[in-house]
Amino acid sequence: MKPRKALMAILAGFLLAGLLAACGSGANNGGSGSVSAGGPSADAGGAQTGGQEENRSGGQQGEPVVNIYSARHYEVDDVLFQQFTDATGIKVNVVKGEAEELIERLKREGASTEADLFFTVDGGVLAYAKESGVLEPVTSPVIEENVPARYRDKDNHWIGVSTRARVIVYSKDRVDPSQLSAYEDLADPKWKGKVLARSSSSLYNVSLLASFIALKGEEASEEWAKGVVANFARDPQGGDRDQAKAIVAGIGDVAIMNTYYIGLLAHSKDPEEVKVAERVGIIFPNQETDGTHINISGIGFVKHGKHKDNAVKLIEFLTGKEAQETLTNSNFEFPVNPAAERAEYIRAWGEFKEQELDFDLLHVHNAKAIEIFNKAGWK
Amino acid sequence: MAFARFVRLMRRELDGWRLAGLGWAAVLLLPFLFIFSAWFAEPNEQWLQIRAYLLRDYVAGTVRLTVLTGLLTVLLGVPLAWLVAAHDFPLRRFFRWALLLPLAIPPYIAAYTYSNMLSYTGVVQKTLRGLGVEVPQKWLAFGSVRGALFSFVLFLYPYVYLIARSFMERQCASWVENARLLGARPLTVFFRVALPMARPAVAGGVALVVYEVLGDYGVTSYFGVRTLTTGIFQTWFGMYDVESAMRLASWLMAAVVGLFFLERWLRRGRLYHVSGRPRPMASVRLRGPAAALAFAFCFLVFALGFLIPVLQLIAWASLAFGDVWKPQFWRWTLNTVAIAAVAAFAVTAISLVVANVCRRKTALNQLLARWVTAGYAMPGAVIAIGILAVFIELDRLLAPFYAAAGWGGRPLLLSTSVAMLVFGYVIRFTATGYNAVEAGYESIGSRFTESARLLGHGRTRTSFRVEMPLLRGSIAVGFLLTFVEICKELPLALLLRPFNFETLATQTYRYAKDEQIIQAALPSLLVIAVSLLSVAILHMAERRMQR
Structure with missing residues (x-):
């Protein structure tokens, strides 16, 4: 093979692999996002059913989802989201990033945002998100039952999930x-x-x-x-x-x-x-x-979220006794739900x-x- | 007929290449202007406080760190390049590419790895304790500026090494051989011939190192070193003051452009080009102690920069493999490779165009070149915010079009697609591709191009038929550097990715952020493996071409 051809072949190979995979992930994204409103958008997702395990049912019409911007990177969060999907059939889509950057993204996206929930660590950050005007109150008797008032924002813009000292x-x-x-x-x-x-x-x-x-x-x-x-x-x-x-x-x-x-x-x-x-x-x-x-980990209710019902269900699930115990047992944080028992290791304290x-x-x-x-x- | 003259001038100056170059620069204008717009806002109280108490600290810290890192990478990279390019010693062919490998390890991973190895629970202290030796931890302290320098120099020197070596191997042969024939001693050949000739290549490599250090947040924040970049993040993440953060960032960017002009001014009026056919250099065989010394030097650098951290990572990864491994890792690896390949390809194409346009060193061209590469010195998160702002605006503008095209009720299409991330990578990493290609252009000089143009080839034809074959080494190097760089990149990937899009770097981060270094080892190793694979491909391609 001539040298230039060899190089070109390699470059072309890279490019092809790249494009293929980019299409794949594009489909993934189209699938996960397009299901949002149900109706007219579904054809965008349906047209390119990405064959991917992460997105198990591709972009089927009306697949229920909830979209999260999360600044928590703990493994246990993924486990809990999966349990939630198994229990309710609602797929959880996540962008993980830095809290302050995600707030900036929410601010800029404004009414167009696809995020329904904002999940992060630190009460100060949660207060900042509230002050930035990207959150709104969530109302659910279940949540109010699960989480004592002092672990919630006073207007319920965000709900505490776990604490650490x-x-x-x-x-x-x-x-x-x-x-x-x-x-x-x-x-x-x-x-x-x-x-x-x-x-x-x-x-x-x-x-x-x-x-x-x-x-x-x-x-x-x-x-x-x-x-x-x-x-x-x-x-x-x-x-x-x-x-x-x-x-x-x-x-x-x-x-x-x-x-x-x-x-x-x-x-x-x-x-x-x-x-x-x-x-x-x-x-x-x-x-x-x-x-x-x-300090507290909490989940904020995004003002312009498109799947409010699903978002409320996820908060209810995360603050429920079972999820709270999973959380403390794998991460050694303190649960906010008084009904949940602390992990054995930290109970000794x-x-x-x-x-x-x-x-x-x-x-x-x-x-x-x-x-x-x-x-x-x-x- | 002023108008006719203007048209003639335009036709001479404005061909497709230049238009493409300028067009790309205009695209970059948007996110950059977003950052510079901070200058026009009224300074707020926090900015005044920063300026009063901290700015001098930030600038001093930045200057100290970059100058020291730059110097040390030259001291390490250039002698290694010269050893490998012009000498023969045991395992030279192995070291020739093995010395590139530290580049595959992100400096912040290296920082974590070494700190943990040297910590109380690390392998060094554990072994010593096992032998009954108690070494005070203070002796092994691996902190602050020293630690940062170590992590930068040992894992970034390959930029200098690679660009200098490929230059010396291809372009220096006749001069070096003549000097040797005329009886110059080895050191004289190095200092009087090879080093001055390689200066543009070395400068290109050092520029990359300096940019990388300027934009770094991972290493500097881990070691608590204060730089402009850590200042930007403290302002943004700590004080929630995006505006002052942008203001700091724009200062940083101005400093980078200034730095570049300083370097150009220092070597003003000199032209670098090499006539004759580039060919490999005859190497000098080292014997006895000299050979042993050369071998030991190369091995030491290789061991510290690659072997030791990788072995440690393997040990950790095997401890936690059962917990961390998931089948999704295949998917994440593919994501990493794919997005890096697409973006690196775009970077290479843009670099070729701009470097071609910028061969005549007019002030405008120089500015264009700096403008296009300035993204490299910016902290990723700052660029990311600029890009995000631009893409969301773009989506707003295009919304009626999406609706007309029947793409449904999603108001955000571009900014929730992977296109935004690719664009971000291209803005941030054009420098790695560009500097390699530019050094290539400088080394082939203008004589081949002039001959081809005189013989009637147009600019495009000349470029494809004459220049690219001569530049293929530089192009490959540029592509590879960019590819590896993107595989390691984190802040852009974090902020600009679509839902559920994970790469190996984001997986590394999720563990490293929570100080789970043992769990972070597996994704880190995969990043390194992908980078290694691309180095191997480059190596094979080079061998083919030499045949």
């Missing part, structure tokens, strides 16, 4: 847990060179500080941030799990972490990670005062007092929190 983790070898009981202790000079935290670019930290601003005011919060920075064992780096590992490695003695990461470490495939989880203890801080900071804050406030104080982190030099 941001706690203090300590070295069982070197720290006597009676020495610290509050977030405030982390700013005490006696922990100089012992405190570990991840970067302030993590939303988990931003919301934590935002909750302090709401409870104690800006000045006290800034002092706290400065105190913690002065106590850092090292520059903030890594994720939540890395903080626990750093404790066991002896870099520092106490760290700020989310509860479910401890659960995930303890159930890791890597035996070394399991050992790490065994060698650290958890303190639920501020039990005597404002309670431990919790016992009950604790939670911060009772309107989640909207996390968004209100968000920018201030970042400003304080920047001023305090919390990288």
Whole structure:
């Protein structure tokens, strides 16, 4: 074969493969989206029945769907969506992305959007979505029965699905847990060179500080941030799990972490990670005062959604006892439905007092929190 | 007859190629203008705060990181290219392509992998503990700027290596051999002949590295390094201030264009072209310690940049295989390959057109070239927002047409199709294709083209019959780089994909985001495997062509 021909053949091969697959995924999309209104759009999907397992029934007329923009990437979500489809015959289509980007997408799509639900982690983000005007109230007695009012938006623009607590983790070898009981202790000079935290670019930290601003005011919060920075064992780096590992490695003695990461470490495939989880203890801080900071995963009801009934059914399903227990058992988050039992592993931590804050406030104080982190030099 | 002169001028200057180039630039105008529109808005309070407290930090961090990364990739990539191109030592033929492989590993995966390997639960500490040795974790700390530099340099140097090597192999032969015959010592040949000649190629490679670093978010945010890009995300995701984020992004883009003109200005007035028939260089056989040293150097880079992380990923993937593996992985792999191939093909075609148009270095042409490639230095998410805005508007405009064509009640057609994602890839990754093709054009010079045109071929015919055969190496390199780049790409895929569209990169991300590095290993490995396969195809194609 002549050289140019060889190259051309390869390029052509790539292109052909690409086009074929692009058509395939185009059909997938046509199928999933076109079913929306039922009526006139169905021919677009029906014309190109994409033979794909993800889209099992192709674009059959009237196939019921619900479309979600999700910023949660947990495996268990897919499992739950599949269970929902099996139970109701409603197909769940998902775009997964970053929360803030998805909100931007919703805003720009406006009335044309194909999304019915917006699923994300963090009360601040949910409040921001509400403020952006892309959500509207959902009304369902089932949901109100499933989810206590404090885990819902006050206008029901979004409904909580699960919570996690941001706690203090300590070295069982070197720290006597009676020495610290509050977030405030982390700013005490006696922990100089012992405190570990991840970067302030993590939303988990931003919301934590935002909750302090709401409870104690800006000045006290800034002092706290400065105190913690002065106590850092090292520059903030890594994720939540890395903080626990750093404790066991002896870099520092106490760290700020989310509860479910401890659960995930303890159930890791890597035996070394399991050992790490065994060698650290958890303190639920501020039990005597404002309670431990919790954050929430929630699902917002998109204003311009086209499949409202299906969307309500999915929220009802996700907040139901069964789905809630699946959630906690695989992810070690706390269920919001009081009827659901917590995963056995986290039941051992016992009950604790939670911060009772309107989640909207996390968004209100968000920018201030970042400003304080920047001023305090919390990288 | 001013009008007649104008028409004549237009007919001379505005042929199909130029029109196509300008047309594409005009298409790019839309999303870019969207980003630059931030300049015209009134600065808000947050922007003033950013400017007062943070901008200097961001800029300083960015400059430090890019300068150091650029320097180190040259120090690593160019000597490797020279070793492989002009010398013979054990396993040279293997290293020739094996040294490209680090490119298949996304730097952020590498960052995760090495941090975990060196962490307390990682394989290094575990082994040491097993041997009864307690090494303080601080000695193995792999953080901040050092970690970021390591991840960038070791996994991006192949850009420099690849472009410099293919240039040296094809274009330097007679000069290098003459210098050797005239008795120049090896180091002199390198510093006085090969390096100056390869400068455009090296600059092209370094430009890609610098762009990549400028647009990176994964590595820098993982290591807590402050750059303009992390600033953009903090502003957007942290303060929900899209406008200030766009403002920062437009500064970043302006800086990139400025950087390019600086580089051009530094080598102003020099013309690079090589006469005579490009041919392979006779290589010098290294012996004894020199051969051992060359081998050791190449092996060390290969081991750190590919072997070690891949072995670790394989170990992790086998731990979690049962949990993570699903039959859908076939589908996701096909999605990845398909979309990367289509977009890379489009990028290659556009690069050929624009590079051809831009061979005469007028100011306008230079601007066109930079405009077309500027997307590479932008954080993907910022471009993504620009594209999203444009496509949704487009859908609004076309809505009556959709209705007339009987496509039903879906108001959003383009922006819920995979076309939007392909378009995004092309905007973002034109630089990888373009820089390779441009370096190719620079190295063949203008004499073949001039001869062909004098002998009566038109521009198109000249291009297909004369230039493309000469450029085929560069074209293949450009295509491949773009392909691999797209396989690894994440932020565009996240925001611009249609419902249920998954690629290997998005699958990697879903686990990595939640710090499930063990589960993330399998999709990461598949990304690497796809990239590897394309490197192998390129290698085979090259061998065929040489025969």
